[in-house]
């Protein structure tokens with residue numbers, strides 16, 4: 001039998017010489033270990049094409065270099081090794097290697113009061129590059145929360161005061177009459193608007209003592225830090241006692257988007273291992289058909 005030599009187009013020279021900043025593949029599915037679970041993540045893997053004459057990169061080698069990530073804990077050293085392998089695999093074609101990981105981290109969350117718990121899923125991204133300037137990693141995460149408008153709350157209080165004045169103008173002010181009034185729908189005749197809101201942040205991770213920490217742990221501590229700063233995390237399993245605690249938490253954490261952005265900004269500046277960040281908070285207003293948004297950055 002004659003053995004055919006397979007044509008290798010990528011090894012040809014191009015008729016249109018020029019360098020390219022990024023060549024590779026987007027949306028590669030792979031099971032990675034996040035915490036104790038195996039989760040399907042999507043990967044974008046690429047390198048620069050610095051040899052202007054070369055027709056193409058060795059794409060299959062990038063794909064194969066991803067295999068150490070399969071079912072392994074996602075860590076910065078693991079990603080850095082893969083980026084090194086990308087560069088080694090391209091035989092002088094490339095000096096810049098990139099790997100982006102996108103997925104959702106599932107976390108079990110306790111109810112506020114009752115012993116119940118349920119699952120929440122947090123979208124995240126990890127964008128890493130290895131270049132002649134060194135290794136860089138940015139961790140992105142989206143965290144949902146509830147926000148109640150402080151202006152709306154003040155206006156509702158004023159309406160309640162006014163109604164109180166009118167309803168009790170001719171009734172004696174006894175404790176039982178006021179209690180009954182407060183418990184009626186006529187008493188609390190105005191409520192502030194609140195909305196499901198979210199923080200999107202991208203953290204630059206500093207190389208150092210936290211390097212070996214699994215990305216799942218980075219994510220969980222960042223999510224907890226943000227949720228603690230805001231005080232109104234979205235809930236999973238909820239009984240009435242939890243709903244009442246949630247209503248109290250909202251009433252005690254009235255927030256414009258500016259308030260929320262400042263709280264998260266302060267919390268992230270104190271996060272160990274973070275050397276800079278960009279953040280955006282979005283309040284998907286129920287008052288408007290558009291969103292209220294605030295952004296902030298530190299060492300951006």
Ligand SMILES: Nc1nc2c(ncn2[C@@H]2O[C@H](COP(=O)(O)OP(=O)(O)OP(=O)(O)O)[C@@H](O)[C@H]2O)c(=O)[nH]1
Pocket residue numbers: 008010056057058059060061
């Ligand atoms: N460079 C490149 N390869 C592509 C593209 N689309 C698909 N491929 C396929 O990816 C494979 C190229 O990967 P290579 O690493 O060059 O494959 P190979 O030559 O068999 O492997 P090596 O001998 O290790 O270089 C081929 O099967 C290509 O057809 C593309 O747009 N660019």
